[in-house]
Amino acid sequence: MKLRSQLALLVGGIVVVPFLVAASVLMLQYLNARSNARDPERILPGDWIRSGTTRSDRVLELRGLAGQRPPGMEVVVLGTDGTIEFSTIPGFVTGTGVDPAAVLEYLRENDQATLIRPREPRQDAASTGGPASEPLFLVRIPPPPAGQPTMLRVIRSRVVESMIYPALGLLLFASGVSFWIVRRFNRSVRSLEVATRRVADGDLDFSLPVHGDDEVSSLTRSFDRMRLSLVEEFARRARFIMGVSHDLRTPLTLIQGYVEAVSDGLADDPDTRRKYLSIVQDKTRALDGMVTDLIEFVRMDTGEWKTTHRPVRLAPFLRPIVQRYAEDAAILRRSFGHAIELSEDLEVSMDEALMGRALENLIGNAIRYTAEGGSIGLRASLEDGVPVLSIRDTGIGIPAEDLPRIFDPFYRGTNSRREQGFGLGLATVKSIVEGHGWTVDVASEVGEGTTFRIVMGKGPATA
CATH class of the missing domain: 3.30.450 (Beta-Lactamase)
Structure with a gap:
């Protein structure tokens, strides 16, 4: 029973119980008077x-x-x-x-x-x-004895009885209901207090029992959901640290090995030394890219970037991006097409740099997983008055078993496990898009290609 219902029961009883007791007392007095009349x-x-x-x-x-x-x-x-x-x-x-x-x-x-x-x-x-x-x-008829009560005393006695008994009934009812409410409330509060102390001490491995269906019980359920969320968050952070440690160790180990080879005299001739240094340079660049991805992901996780939103004209923002990637695709023997079906003065509130980063991740993945001769395209249009960006490709596609997890941090699909990186690209895209109040979804078929859609639903567009 809800706490509000319990209080309503208490107030209702305070109003009704005195009338019921008074009516009962009057009925007993009436029956007693009739019995005396028959004496x-x-x-x-x-x-x-x-x-x-x-x-x-x-x-x-x-x-x-x-x-x-x-x-x-x-x-x-x-x-x-x-x-x-x-x-x-x-x-x-x-x-x-x-x-x-x-x-x-x-x-x-x-x-x-x-x-x-x-x-x-x-x-x-x-x-x-x-x-x-x-x-x-x-x-x-002889006069009444000196001790016999007069009519005024009888009336006064009955009035007092009519007030005392309802008051006693009200006191018993209010005491009983109040004890019941306080007992239920105290049990839930004590359980919640013990749980908060354990969480404050860093202990999350326990179950929180919930009794009843009142507001305190609802608060207890919410607290238990928070505890489970903390457990999941700590597990995610542990996986995050393990993934970062593993992915950073690989290029660092290679760099260390080639540097030791050069210092030990294993690369005396200039060509070998130049080859080793070129490999070290490539691994350093890869390591720099991984650290950049890591910084961007942590920045998304903190939410500090949300304070940098400002109105941006969407069509002029997209044109330099599609022109740059059209050139990259041409160099790699892939075709890149675009269709920006938006008015020039359509504005969307966003972080321009981070949104550019999200589009770079999506378009870069499309080019990377599309074979020579394939095509990549970007389309910007209005659907029901809402700006929608679509990035499609004719690449290798994503297996159905990978689709539910491709936005998870450190997850690498079947087709990307040989690629370098943390597996944070799509997780960063999802954080950026959802941080703007938008949604991102994906549709893909193996051998047919993949399409990502960004629906700028909650970010108000103004023209």
């Missing part, structure tokens, strides 16, 4: 009397009903004939007559006392002027 000790006098008199009309039954009164309730049953049929109140004697003045005086002195008639008098008795057919109940 015989809490039945109101009128409800208790009516519940009995609906089933009793005789004096004996009324006495039985009065005897079953709720605890604490005092009652006097006043009969329809003016006598007291049943009494638990002192001063009212069973079997004596009813003194209305005494009843009124009792009602005035006792606020908890009341007169209750279970039912309305029967219609026949009321219409004939006869006595009422239903008895009267003089009922007194």
